[in-house]
Amino acid sequence: MTKLLELKNVSKYYVHKDGWLPGRKICALEPLTLTLERGETLAIMGETGSGKSTIAKLIAGAEKPSTGEIYLNGQLLDPRNYRQRSRHIRMIFQDSLRSLNPQTTIGRQLSEALLFNTTLTSEEQRDHVMLTLRKVGLLPDHYHFYPHMLSSGQQQRVCIARAIIVDPQIIVADEAFVSLDPSIRAQIINLILDLQEDMSISFIFVSHSAEIVKHVADKILIMHHGKLVEFGSTQTMMLQPQEQLTRLLLQTDLQNNVTAATSSSHSTTQE
Numbered sequence: 001m002t003k004l005l006e007l008k009n010v011s012k013y014y015v016h017k018d019g020w021l022p023g024r025k026i027c028a029l030e031p032l033t034l035t036l037e038r039g040e041t042l043a044i045m046g047e048t049g050s051g052k053s054t055i056a057k058l059i060a061g062a063e064k065p066s067t068g069e070i071y072l073n074g075q076l077l078d079p080r081n082y083r084q085r086s087r088h089i090r091m092i093f094q095d096s097l098r099s100l101n102p103q104t105t106i107g108r109q110l111s112e113a114l115l116f117n118t119t120l121t122s123e124e125q126r127d128h129v130m131l132t133l134r135k136v137g138l139l140p141d142h143y144h145f146y147p148h149m150l151s152s153g154q155q156q157r158v159c160i161a162r163a164i165i166v167d168p169q170i171i172v173a174d175e176a177f178v179s180l181d182p183s184i185r186a187q188i189i190n191l192i193l194d195l196q197e198d199m200s201i202s203f204i205f206v207s208h209s210a211e212i213v214k215h216v217a218d219k220i221l222i223m224h225h226g227k228l229v230e231f232g233s234t235q236t237m238m239l240q241p242q243e244q245l246t247r248l249l250l251q252t253d254l255q256n257n258v259t260a261a262t263s264s265s266h267s268t269t270q271e
């Protein structure tokens with residue numbers, strides 16, 4: 001069976017320039033091979049600088065691999081074809097307010113994704129934006145709002161709307177919910193689980209939170225200094241971790257316990 005996503009020996013090197021000195025080559029990601037099935041959620045964990053965001057950016061097409069290939073449904077993704085990528089793989093950024101244009105209404109920002117990725121007429125775009133706002137627990141009236149008129153949780157819902165509006169196959173979220181208040185974060189995670197069920201989207205989460213990862217992920221990838229340390233099903237990694245780093249990352253959770261809040265209700269309430 002064709003895998004949804006396949007990374008084959010994907011690596012990333014950066015050159016750090018220091019004044020007049022020759023550039024120093026930094027390996028952000030050593031050749032990485034992994035697969036993801038449709039509807040599955042992958043969590044990427046590791047210490048600071050271990051290469052988590054690099055993997056997220058490579059999958060989302062925000063960076064080009066130094067070596068290797070990325071396949072979606074068996075089709076090679078061309079690193080230069082951003083249009084091909086942005087239709088099927090969407091990214092949710094960490095700072096939702098900064099990723100939204102403060103001078104443009106929510107409706108227009110969501111329509112822009114449709115303009116770029118679909119052939120819908122302006123009327124169809126408007127209807128689709130309204131529908132998507134409802135899907136993420138917002139109101140049609142929010143179409144006319146500017147980002148600063150929304151709470152941080154509502155802004156995050158807009159970012160999720162912008163990601164799902166083109167019916168993607170994969171959403172990559174890089175520490176997207178870290179700055180949210182724990183109860184709002186629980187609502188957002190429940191929203192994502194509901195959307196995943198409804199739309200069969202695969203999620204790739206970069207997260208430091210063992211609680212979130214245990215709650216949402218089917219597979220976990222542990223990284224250290226750009227190298228894969230361990231990769232496997234969440235259940236196996238939890239019950240039989242092979243590496244000390246896996247044990248440490250999955251045991252430790254300094255953030256609030258999201259699980260209790262998330263398991264109490266799967267809702268799309270507004271905050």
Ligand SMILES: Nc1ncnc2c1ncn2[C@@H]1O[C@H](COP(=O)(O)OP(=O)(O)OP(=O)(O)O)[C@@H](O)[C@H]1O
Nearest residue numbers: 014026027028046047048049050051052053054055
């Ligand atoms: N654009 C860039 N230019 C140069 N070096 C980079 C760039 N992006 C990342 N790096 C380097 O690549 C390595 C991996 O960075 P990456 O951001 O992927 O780590 P991370 O695990 O996401 O860290 P964090 O948890 O702090 O976000 C680091 O050494 C970082 O300094």
